[in-house]
Amino acid sequence: MTLEQAIPNFADWVFEAIRFLPIFMIVFAAAGFMIGYLVSAVRRGPVEGFYAVATVIGSAVVDIANTSVRRTLAMAMLAVQESIRRKVLVAFAVFIVVLLFAGWYLDVKSDNPGRLYLSFVLTSSNYLVLILALFLSTFSLPADIKNRTIYTIVTKPVRGTEIVLGRIIGFMAVGTAILVAMCLISYLFVVRGLSHEHRVDGEIQVTSTELSPDGSLQGSTTYDSHHRHTITMFDDETGETDVVMGHHHAVELAADGYQIGPPEGALAARVVRRGSLRFKDRSGKPGTGVNVGHEWAYRSYIEGGTLAAAVWTFDGMTADRYADGFNLELNLRVFRTHKGNIEKGILGSITIRNPDTGARIRSSEPISFAATEFSIDRQFIPRQLKAIDSDGTVSDVDLFEDLTDDGKLEVWIQCSERGQYYGMAEPDVYVLENDGNFAINFIKGFVGIWLQMLMVTTFGVGFSTFLSGPVGMLATLSTIVVGLFRQFIVDLVSGSMEGGGPIESLIRVLTQANVSIDLDIGRFPTLVVKFLDARFLDVLNVITMSLPDYAGFSTTEFVATGFNIEPSLLAMQVLRALTYFVFVTLIGYFFLKTREVAA
Amino acid sequence: MSESMTADALPEETTDASASDVVVETRNLSKVYRDFWGRQKVNALKALDLEVKQGEIFGLLGPNGSGKSTTIKLLLGLLFPTSGQALVFNKDASDVSKNERIGYLPEESYLYKFLSATETLDFYGRLFDMPADVRRDRVNELISMVGLDWAKRRQLKEYSKGMTRRIGLAQALINDPELILLDEPTTGLDPIGTREMKDLIITLREQGKTVLMCSHLLADVQDVCDRIAILHQGELKELGRVDSLLKVQDVTQMQAQGLSKEAEEKIRAIVAEDGGELLSLENPTTTLEELFLSIVTDSEARPGRRAQGDN
Numbered sequence: 031m032t033l034e035q036a037i038p039n040f041a042d043w044v045f046e047a048i049r050f051l052p053i054f055m056i057v058f059a060a061a062g063f064m065i066g067y068l069v070s071a072v073r074r075g076p077v078e079g080f081y082a083v084a085t086v087i088g089s090a091v092v093d094i095a096n097t098s099v100r101r102t103l104a105m106a107m108l109a110v111q112e113s114i115r116r117k118v119l120v121a122f123a124v125f126i127v128v129l130l131f132a133g134w135y136l137d138v139k140s141d142n143p144g145r146l147y148l149s150f151v152l153t154s155s156n157y158l159v160l161i162l163a164l165f166l167s168t169f170s171l172p173a174d175i176k177n178r179t180i181y182t183i184v185t186k187p188v189r190g191t192e193i194v195l196g197r198i199i200g201f202m203a204v205g206t207a208i209l210v211a212m213c214l215i216s217y218l219f220v221v222r223g224l225s226h227e228h229r230v231d232g233e234i235q236v237t238s239t240e241l242s243p244d245g246s247l248q249g250s251t252t253y254d255s256h257h258r259h260t261i262t263m264f265d266d267e268t269g270e271t272d273v274v275m276g277h278h279h280a281v282e283l284a285a286d287g288y289q290i291g292p293p294e295g296a297l298a299a300r301v302v303r304r305g306s307l308r309f310k311d312r313s314g315k316p317g318t319g320v321n322v323g324h325e326w327a328y329r330s331y332i333e334g335g336t337l338a339a340a341v342w343t344f345d346g347m348t349a350d351r352y353a354d355g356f357n358l359e360l361n362l363r364v365f366r367t368h369k370g371n372i373e374k375g376i377l378g379s380i381t382i383r384n385p386d387t388g389a390r391i392r393s394s395e396p397i398s399f400a401a402t403e404f405s406i407d408r409q410f411i412p413r414q415l416k417a418i419d420s421d422g423t424v425s426d427v428d429l430f431e432d433l434t435d436d437g438k439l440e441v442w443i444q445c446s447e448r449g450q451y452y453g454m455a456e457p458d459v460y461v462l463e464n465d466g467n468f469a470i471n472f473i474k475g476f477v478g479i480w481l482q483m484l485m486v487t488t489f490g491v492g493f494s495t496f497l498s499g500p501v502g503m504l505a506t507l508s509t510i511v512v513g514l515f516r517q518f519i520v521d522l523v524s525g526s527m528e529g530g531g532p533i534e535s536l537i538r539v540l541t542q543a544n545v546s547i548d549l550d551i552g553r554f555p556t557l558v559v560k561f562l563d564a565r566f567l568d569v570l571n572v573i574t575m576s577l578p579d580y581a582g583f584s585t586t587e588f589v590a591t592g593f594n595i596e597p598s599l600l601a602m603q604v605l606r607a608l609t610y611f612v613f614v615t616l617i618g619y620f621f622l623k624t625r626e627v628a629a
Numbered sequence: 630m631s632e633s634m635t636a637d638a639l640p641e642e643t644t645d646a647s648a649s650d651v652v653v654e655t656r657n658l659s660k661v662y663r664d665f666w667g668r669q670k671v672n673a674l675k676a677l678d679l680e681v682k683q684g685e686i687f688g689l690l691g692p693n694g695s696g697k698s699t700t701i702k703l704l705l706g707l708l709f710p711t712s713g714q715a716l717v718f719n720k721d722a723s724d725v726s727k728n729e730r731i732g733y734l735p736e737e738s739y740l741y742k743f744l745s746a747t748e749t750l751d752f753y754g755r756l757f758d759m760p761a762d763v764r765r766d767r768v769n770e771l772i773s774m775v776g777l778d779w780a781k782r783r784q785l786k787e788y789s790k791g792m793t794r795r796i797g798l799a800q801a802l803i804n805d806p807e808l809i810l811l812d813e814p815t816t817g818l819d820p821i822g823t824r825e826m827k828d829l830i831i832t833l834r835e836q837g838k839t840v841l842m843c844s845h846l847l848a849d850v851q852d853v854c855d856r857i858a859i860l861h862q863g864e865l866k867e868l869g870r871v872d873s874l875l876k877v878q879d880v881t882q883m884q885a886q887g888l889s890k891e892a893e894e895k896i897r898a899i900v901a902e903d904g905g906e907l908l909s910l911e912n913p914t915t916t917l918e919e920l921f922l923s924i925v926t927d928s929e930a931r932p933g934r935r936a937q938g939d940n
């Protein structure tokens with residue numbers, strides 16, 4: 031699995047967030063006050079306007095302090111009843127129908143059906159639930175205002191906070207119920223979809239292979255579900271098949287012959303150990319990687335055939351964790367300045383080094399490998415390694431005894447081919463730990479969906495406090511689209527856009543001026559246009575950055591590719607979603623408070 | 630809404646005489662409806678000054694579109710005044726806490742159609758943060774008061790207009806409010822319902838509650854209101870006690886029994902001496918309808934004349 035964003039260290043992140051939050055809150059409050067005051071001053075004049083804003087803020091404090099659980103839950107229950115009346119179960123029915131059809135068509139010859147099934151169920155649950163949340167949350171309050179049922183609500187001692195919160199809670203309750211059902215059904219669907227049976231085809235015979243020259247009991251299974259396995263018996267009674275299509279089976283000799291168990295290993299949640307990355311430049315000095323230009327600066331590149339290296343430091347590498355050695359997975363990018371042999375990967379080397387500079391043995395012998403583009407290379411680093419002593423003699427060393435320092439170990443990766451480059455970011459190389467619990471990971475994936483649903487609902491209800499149903503829905507939809515394509519927009523804003531910003535582009539379109547020539551409208555107007563365009567892009571940037579990063583909330587990839595969703599990632603998502611929840615609820619409250627519901 | 634609707638149904642409210650006895654006050658209250666672009670559309674209420682005192686039944690009268698509902702909505706904070714002030718219990722109308730002591734019956738009953746009568750009242754009870762047991766008793770009490778026991782489990786979408794109106798009234802009384810704002814309370818009710826509504830309003834006054842109602846059904850207003858204000862095109866045209874407003878000052882009506890022919894002649898002579906013609910010997914009352922029509926015609930003929938609150 032490729033991560034397009036490094037997962038920050040949770041403690042660092044929280045620390046940053048806590049440091050940043052007060053500043054954010056002050057800016058938020060100041061901006062809110064300014065906008066409120068401007069609107070109010072235009073309507074009522076500068077003095078009256080100030081008084082009005084102060085009154086609203088004062089009563090907001092009182093309202094928030096007087097928010098009652100019972101009233102909020104009453105509003106939530108009403109939202110649930112309303113949802114049921116609006117036949118939300120239709121969404122669920124759609125889901126079931128989709129799954130039934132999928133069960134029909136997904137029976138393909140994929141080399142990893144588990145991944146296919148998982149990303150299918152997770153993605154379809156995700157989109158369906160978000161659409162459901164979108165419709166539920168944006169039409170409710172406007173309908174109440176239009177039907178004037180809101181009159182009998184706001185003339186009771188109900189606070190705006192309770193109206194907004196109650197709706198969010200109610201719709202989330204409905205959404206949660208549906209999501210839980212979807213989660214259970216998806217799980218059964220995946221497990222059922224992957225389950226299949228093999229029998230033993232023919233005899234299990236003693237064969238001698240390259241791997242076991244003295245012969246072992248081998249055979250093969252029947253061809254079912256588009257594949258067959260080879261069976262190897264460890265002893266007379268137990269054995270195992272090889273891994274085909276992402277799974278294997280246990281084999282057992284029972285009274286009535288060989289029995290092949292259910293598929294195993296298709297649904298994994300591998301836990302990985304991540305290290306921290308630093309670079310050595312082409313002369314071997316500490317430095318940064320090279321930016322090869324066409325790609326976003328997330329990945330850095332090291333040049334082949336030089337001393338440039340990417341160095342990961344891993345912690346907690348002890349013998350009791352990895353008795354025989356450890357599996358390293360590499361997901362390197364390859365950048366070719368000349369074509370070379372396009373069939374073959376680019377050669378490189380892995381060296382294990384002791385971070386302790388005073389250690390007797392500094393480094394293992396380089397282990398060479400070939401990096402292929404867009405695929406994950408797995409390298410097993412055995413416990414027994416060859417090492418070069420400082421005097422140049424080669425000796426056998428023990429990985430943990432000789433090459434680690436207090437559990438710390440360095441993995442150096444270098445590219446061996448001159449003129450070629452390896453690209454990497456911190457999450458691209460990691461140590462495979464052990465298998466986590468798949469079911470829990472699956473649930474974590476749904477928690478990610480739940481958090482997205484929370485944000486859509488919050489934004490939907492927030493917008494519906496001042497926009498009509500359809501407009502509010504479009505606005506909410508835009509936040510989702512911006513959230514999904516956030517990176518694209520950020521690039522658009524920060525990158526050099528040919529032809530300039532919106533106003534400049536418009537002038538160019540109208541005057542039919544080529545994008546490569548300078549604007550021909552005089553020096554001063556050009557400056558004004560460029561200034562306005564820049565401010566426009568700034569605004570766009572701020573809007574983009576302040577909306578939730580839905581793509582970042584999707585952990586579907588993790589579950590589908592069989593990686594454990596790291597707790598710190600989940601914790602960050604929860605905190606982010608809660609922050610949005612709090613602030614958007616607050617904004618919604620102020621809009622509701624300052625609007626005339628009967629106008 | 631029949632026998633059960635007597636004083637014992639609603640606990641006696643202890644009225645605190647020392648508290649300010651002005652319950653509703655508007656000062657120079659004006660409302661201009663604007664469209665989306667801020668352009669002026671309707672000048673719905675022009676500088677209204679009103680005071681409603683504790684324990685009285687106050688009627689707002691006026692032809693359609695004269696600003697009655699607008700006034701009530703301003704008092705409830707459903708609308709914000711363009712200028713002036715609306716005060717309820719001496720608090721600004723935008724203050725949510727005043728709602729604890731208010732009941733409101735809107736023009737039409739804007740209730741959730743997918744709830745049953747019991748669920749509706751229970752829901753509004755929750756909005757007053759009433760605990761479950763109190764709520765249950767109160768809901769049952771109100772449902773039988775408005776005579777809907779037989780239909781309390783049915784969804785409101787199955788209700789007739791008058792039934793919806795009754796449940797609307799019940800929700801307005803759920804918190805045993807001190808001030809009740811009724812927007813056209815009798816529309817949609819059958820004659821018995823209308824009678825019961827009027828009885829209820831009087832019962833509420835007997836319990837020391839204040840009622841502000843608006844209506845254009847003059848007979849209803851005449852029957853129950855202590856004081857009325859007549860609005861026309863957003864302006865206050867008349868304000869005062871119903872009995873004094875309806876007293877025709879320049880006509881004397883006399884009816885007598887056992888009066889001798891001579892005495893009658895004497896009276897006739899006196900009247901004739903003053904150039905009058907004897908009809909009867911007391912102050913008659915007109916109907917409110919006549920007063921209303923004369924004010925409206927007068928106001929249309931001479932726009933701009935304002936009533937001076939004489940109380």
Ligand SMILES: Nc1ncnc2c1ncn2[C@@H]1O[C@H](COP(=O)(O)OP(=O)(O)OP(=O)(O)O)[C@@H](O)[C@H]1O
Nearest residue numbers: 628629662671673692693694695696697698699700
């Ligand atoms: N939401 C609104 N937007 C624009 N104008 C409005 C709005 N509500 C009321 N008006 C206008 O304000 C004026 C007063 O309306 P209001 O509803 O207060 O009258 P009313 O006295 O209650 O009449 P009725 O007896 O018909 O109920 C009318 O001219 C009406 O058209």
Ligand SMILES: [Mg+2]
Nearest residue numbers: 697698699736
């Ligand atoms: Mg009205």
